[in-house]
Amino acid sequence: MTVPSPVDAHDPIQERLRRWRLVLGGDRADGTGYALSGRDAAMDGTLAALYGKGDRPQPGRGRTAGLGASAPAMARWLGDIRTYFPSSVVQVMQRDAIDRLGLSSLLLEPEMLEAVEPDVHLVGTLLSLSKAMPETTKETARAVVHKVVEDLEKRLAARTRATLTGALDRSARVSRPRPHDVDWNRTIVANLKHYLPEYRTVVPERLIGYGRAARSVRKEVVLCVDQSGSMAASVVYASVFGAVLASLRSISTRLVVFDTTVVDLTDQLDDPVDVLFGTQLGGGTDINRALAYCQSRITRPAETVVVLISDLYEGGIRAEMLGRVAAMKASGVQFVTLLALSDEGAPAYDREHAAALAALGAPAFACTPDLFPAVMAAALEKRPLPVPEPV
Numbered sequence: 093m094t095v096p097s098p099v100d101a102h103d104p105i106q107e108r109l110r111r112w113r114l115v116l117g118g119d120r121a122d123g124t125g126y127a128l129s130g131r132d133a134a135m136d137g138t139l140a141a142l143y144g145k146g147d148r149p150q151p152g153r154g155r156t157a158g159l160g161a162s163a164p165a166m167a168r169w170l171g172d173i174r175t176y177f178p179s180s181v182v183q184v185m186q187r188d189a190i191d192r193l194g195l196s197s198l199l200l201e202p203e204m205l206e207a208v209e210p211d212v213h214l215v216g217t218l219l220s221l222s223k224a225m226p227e228t229t230k231e232t233a234r235a236v237v238h239k240v241v242e243d244l245e246k247r248l249a250a251r252t253r254a255t256l257t258g259a260l261d262r263s264a265r266v267s268r269p270r271p272h273d274v275d276w277n278r279t280i281v282a283n284l285k286h287y288l289p290e291y292r293t294v295v296p297e298r299l300i301g302y303g304r305a306a307r308s309v310r311k312e313v314v315l316c317v318d319q320s321g322s323m324a325a326s327v328v329y330a331s332v333f334g335a336v337l338a339s340l341r342s343i344s345t346r347l348v349v350f351d352t353t354v355v356d357l358t359d360q361l362d363d364p365v366d367v368l369f370g371t372q373l374g375g376g377t378d379i380n381r382a383l384a385y386c387q388s389r390i391t392r393p394a395e396t397v398v399v400l401i402s403d404l405y406e407g408g409i410r411a412e413m414l415g416r417v418a419a420m421k422a423s424g425v426q427f428v429t430l431l432a433l434s435d436e437g438a439p440a441y442d443r444e445h446a447a448a449l450a451a452l453g454a455p456a457f458a459c460t461p462d463l464f465p466a467v468m469a470a471a472l473e474k475r476p477l478p479v480p481e482p483v
Contacts, residue, residue: 110126137172183209186209200229202231241365244329245335253336283296314348315334317348322439323373331367345361380410390423404442434461
């Protein structure tokens with residue numbers, strides 16, 4: 093016997109059965125005995141097209157994969173999932189469709205790109221396909237990438253600028269500050285020996301203050317980004333942050349991407365979309381070569397922060413790579429290693445290399461885009477990095 097649909101929204105048992113039926117897919121093993129109709133049946137159809145078991149079809153009930161390699165069918169399916177699911181779920185389903193059904197080639201068609209929900213992972217896929225992309229598709233692909241980059245800048249730019257501007261100001265402390273520039277916390281700590289118990293106050297003999305931001309460049313930042321296929325989301329975020337950093341007059345920013353070759357994209361930082369289309373996702377990894385290039389461009393080591401963004405699967409010379417990191421740190425460079433710069437959890441990475449870098453005083457950790465401004469502020473101020481607790 094089947095339970096009728098639509099479900100009574102006030103009946104928790106029926107609602108529970110409905111949800112389990114949508115999750116389990118309706119084959120003989122699901123055990124719900126629940127029949128779907130209307131919107132629920134249509135929603136189940138979109139799930140079946142992607143996650144269905146095509147090897148054991150159950151007429152009228154079982155799920156079967158139904159997207160095939162048909163562009164019209166895929167375009168309709170993309171429209172359906174946007175009707176039935178929120179944007180965050182749509183992005184996950186799009187990603188699964190590309191991975192599970194091998195539909196990357198369909199993204200080379202303008203009609204398909206116009207139907208998808210843009211997100212960071214889609215941008216990574218488009219960049220990996222950019223060399224094979226026909227001219228008729230490139231303009232649409234660029235529009236998709238531009239929308240994602242614009243959304244990321246709106247989300248991240250203001251906070252990053254505010255955080256780093258404050259860090260730059262604090263890093264230029266002066267001993268004779270103006271009243272509005274006094275760092276009272278540090279001033280009190282430095283003058284505790286002048287505490288007067290009878291008045292319950294501290295009489296400061298030495299004021300510590302923030303220096304006002306200078307117009308000249310005071311810090312240099314080098315973003316050294318691994319563009320191997322597994323780092324796609326990190327490349328997208330690094331390009332956006334590179335453009336934001338480049339907009340700060342007190343910071344000189346250099347963006348270097350690498351696989352087995354090294355490409356300096358600094359002159360394109362005014363447009364992160366140009367930066368992204370200047371990358372070439374995939375290929376091997378030669379961290380040592382990339383760090384050699386970055387090291388050769390450092391002129392003021394004590395005022396420089398190098399950020400290596402890589403999963404550390406080194407294809408170059410390991411001993412030389414670690415030697416370069418040690419040499420840069422010994423010269424005064426602040427060295428930051430990010431295993432990923434993305435919203436995902438802990439990535440796969442080379443644990444041996446990560447441990448070796450930690451032993452050199454350069455701990456390697458994954459960083460979310462929201463944490464990145466705080467990491468950069470700590471590096472600019474030469475404070476301990478806010479390394480996330482391991483999960």
